[in-house]
Amino acid sequence: MANVSIRGLTKKFAEVAAVDDFHLEIGDGEFVSLLGPSGCGKTTTLRLLAGFLQPDGGEIRAAGEVISSPVHLVPPERRQMSMIFQSYAVWPHMTVAQNVAYGLKFKKLTKQEIEKKVTKLLGVVHLAELKDRYSAELSGGQQQRVALARALVVEPQILLMDEPLSNLDANLREEMRFEIRRLHEEFKITTVYVTHDQAEAMATSDRIAVLDRGRLVQVGRPNEIFDRPATRFVAEFVGKANILTGRFGGDGLLQLGDGVKIRVAGGSECAPSERVTVCLRPHNISLVSGDAEARRLAEQNYNLFPGVIRRSIYFGDSVDYTMQLPSSGVLRVIAPPTQRYEPGQQIIAAAHPDACVIVRDE
Amino acid sequence: MQEAAAGIKNADIVHTSDAGNFELLKDKGMLLKFTPQGVAAFPDGFKDKAGFYYGMRATLSVIAYNPKVISEKDAPKTWKDLLNPRWSGKMVTAHPGYSGIIMTHVLALVNAYGWDYFRDLAKNKLHIVQSANDPAGVVASGERPVGVNGSEYFYYKTLKQGNPLKIVYPKEGVPLVVSPVAIAKDAPHPNAAKLFTEFIFSKESQQLLADKEGLYTGHPEVTYPADKPKLKELKLLTADADELEKRNAEIKKRFTELFGA
């Protein structure tokens, strides 16, 4: 079983903890992303997993055996892992075929066996015709596929990927996301994937671990992370969010100020006068202009926010509105292009209580 | 001595051009007392009274000039001639700090004329070289056509190779530099050393030195080329080995002060 257990992992650089008491259990064959802004410790964690760094505290186990701890370090070459890098790291003095074949040198295979495996993998990543080329002659996307083939041909127990798509242009990135997911479904290798791009994480992962300043903030399936963010940080980092703050009145409704009260998910369990932060995603808000529609929604317990359109940006497949609320707050709304409103127009925004999620203010 | 201090016993035989070295070594008990045969007939200057070292070869320190630049009639003939201001910027000297031969030369002239001699000599702005062989090239190239000292055997060799040189053996006296050889007390091969020493002082070896190197020797049966004066024809200025050792630092210091480096 190629599962990974990370417990209390800590790494300090000059008294500053780059990774701080990190816990994560990764199951055999699972695809987990480490998601967070730059400097959050995700790459450090990956390098700790690979064995390039030694932890100052905590431990990493693979298949139950300790491979990293402050007193013990299995060197990278003995971990039966593979890694893909942001810079592709394709060796420029070797051909594509030689790059892919390199790792097999250490497996005591015959030349024919090596050649067979290399050819197979090159087919899998669709690079067979380029096998005698050098990296200088390849595009970024092709180089990354060489890296993939090289990593997969050695049949690792664990695959590590460090922002492999950051250097590619947008279209290629999308294409490669699906490619990576496809390869995962095919080979089912336990994978740890580092990225700062939440769309990438969502598209590829079984679970996402969100990191901030060295600490694990939330881990869960993509929809859990998106629909039920645990903290303000996660809410704002993964997807766009409106953040509202208010106080609970005795009636289970959240008072936002200026008399606006809304219903929030799980609000009835909250103590009165407790100060909370709420996340409301722009996609979950619809705009209504007629009173009749507004009243109908109010009867279904929808929260209503009256306001004025301040700005509208047309994106073709959606429109991004900024609404001015009377209480000097703004609300961002992303609506389908069928509803078009102009700046200055009076409008009512409606959101279901389930879309208003309480988050910790961190 | 460096090596002795380190406990290294490498050398069987010691030979330098500075007799003063040997007094020092003798005092430190580093030499073996050994008298080779045939040395009895050598002149006194070639023998250590205590029997620890003997002169293997000898040369003189002489004046030389470039006949292409200076006619025989104008050439300096005596040590005192060298003080003449007409030679300013035209002379070269070797340095006692770098050469045992020159150390002997300077001591001999200081004993004869005092330090004032060198003070006046320095006024002529001499070109300074290091070893006693160096002046030959400078004089022969014409860069400085007069050499105020220098090893006679090397001047002679250079002259024989066809270079423009003429040697002057001043009548007031010519410093004789005897270069001794001795056996180290802790020689790793004492018998071989003794044999070798005997060999050095045999007539054949000594004749070889005279023929090939233009050196003088103490051996009475050795013959020398016709165009070199015999030792007995010259007034020789000798320097006592003991004095050489004791005044070594003083001579170096004062010479350097007078000539700059």
Next chain:
Amino acid sequence: MPASQTGTFRRVGYTGWSAFRFKDPTFPVWIGAAILLVFLMLLPLGAIFRASLWDDTGLTLNRYFEVFTNEQFLKAIWNTLIISTWVGVLAVMTGALLAFLVTRTDLPWKKPIRALVMASFVTPPFLGAFAWTLLAGPNAGALNKLYRAVTGSEEALFNIFTMPGLIFVMALYSFPFVFSMIANVCELISSDLEDAAEILGANKWRTAWTVTLPLAMPALIGGFILAFLQSLSLFGAPAILGLPAGLHTITTQIWALFQYPPRLDLAAAFSVPLLLATMALIAVQKKILGRKGYSTVGGKGGQKRLIHLGLGRVPVLLFVFGILSLSVFLPYWILLKAALSKAWAMPLTWDNFTLHNFSFAFFEYGDTQRAIYNTFKLGIVTATLGTLLATLIAYVTHRNLFRGARYLTFFALAPLVIPGIVLAVGLFIVYTRPPLVLYGTIWILFVAFLTKEMPIGFSQAESTFKSIHPELEDASRIIGANRLISLKDITAPLARSGLIAAWSFIFIGVIRELSAAILLFAPSSKVVSVVIFDLKEEGQVGVIAVLGTLMLAVSFLVILGVQWFAGRDVVATRE
């Protein structure tokens, strides 16, 4: 799983982990290299400090007292200061002016000019000094003879055996360093900054004066310090040109202290101030130029527009070639002439022409044959082992393999602050007594050269490693190769051209080294530079010229070889 893929990928059991509970087995290699380096550097330095501070009675400042109250020694110090200052000024003026002309004006023939500057760079100063004695010895020098023939005067035009003569020759062979430094800076100054001045009304010369010059000022000061430091450590030129005139410098004085009877303790005491002064100057230079060692002048080196010289081209060109003729044309010509003549002072007519000097030096004269052999042997061995050690150390520091590994950089670069002759004093003290008596063998020279050339080998290896992305190595490690195998399979091939350059720099440095060799050689371990120095007065001009020509030819061949083979511009300036 798709059936077609089942065969490709098999689950492997996890039994492998428990067997590998040990530290990285390549560790001893790195630690070994580090220890070797530290020993190499500390032993001679330690010996010098000890010899200067301890005598039979214990800790004492007597030697220092003796050194600083001795008039001779004080004069030597004073001479050194004057000479070095003047050399610094002249080198900066010449180097900066030439660098400016080559990078900022439309002077023609820039490539040949750079090549000639490079030739000055490669010429060992003592060889240049020797050539200049043939050119400007007051009585026999070729130029002076010509002057006398033309003007009928009795005097010499220029006596090279004087302090101005010495300063002149030393400056001629220091200015290439300053040239490189300033040329690099000039390349970085963007025209935008100067355009701004011009728009406001300044003409091109005023702009150069008020904008370019201040921007380049840190580099000018840095260049001065560089030339100053260089001349502090030179031995050959002051010995050849200064001693005959009664001028001692600190280096020649140290050498004199090694004559009979040797005063190592005084030599050591004399060396320490030189060492401290060098350290202080380098610290100042680093401060002025910042951590990168070159001044950042702002701007990314954008478009450069060149100053048009117009009619001024011809005089400027004459001026530039005039300078280069002093450092290259005239000395090389006289050396070649001396090598091919029976009598070097005579014109090179068919009568005078001979190849005998060559055949004599190579095939007949035992001393030169041995010296040539020794020099090549030392050059190759030192360059090879030095590159290896430098590579290992650069790897250790670059990857920070263990705690404090970065401090090794200090040790690798330490010899920069140690003048060659001071290093030799230290090595002499260390290796003439047990446990390791290397004195008298060729190996003490090997240690001296290895130590002295380590900085250039190391910095070349370091910058080579910096240019190789660390992920290239990580990629091979994670896939199964340990550090050494990664170094061999991935880093070394990619570093090849850089390491070849390192090898050649060390090789060239070794074959021309004099100031350390002059104290450490023994009759059986003479090298070419020492033989040249020894023979200079014996009138063996032909042989010296042959050896000098050989030295230059080999150096150029190696450089050209590197440039062709590795495809890199070795002068480190860009066109």
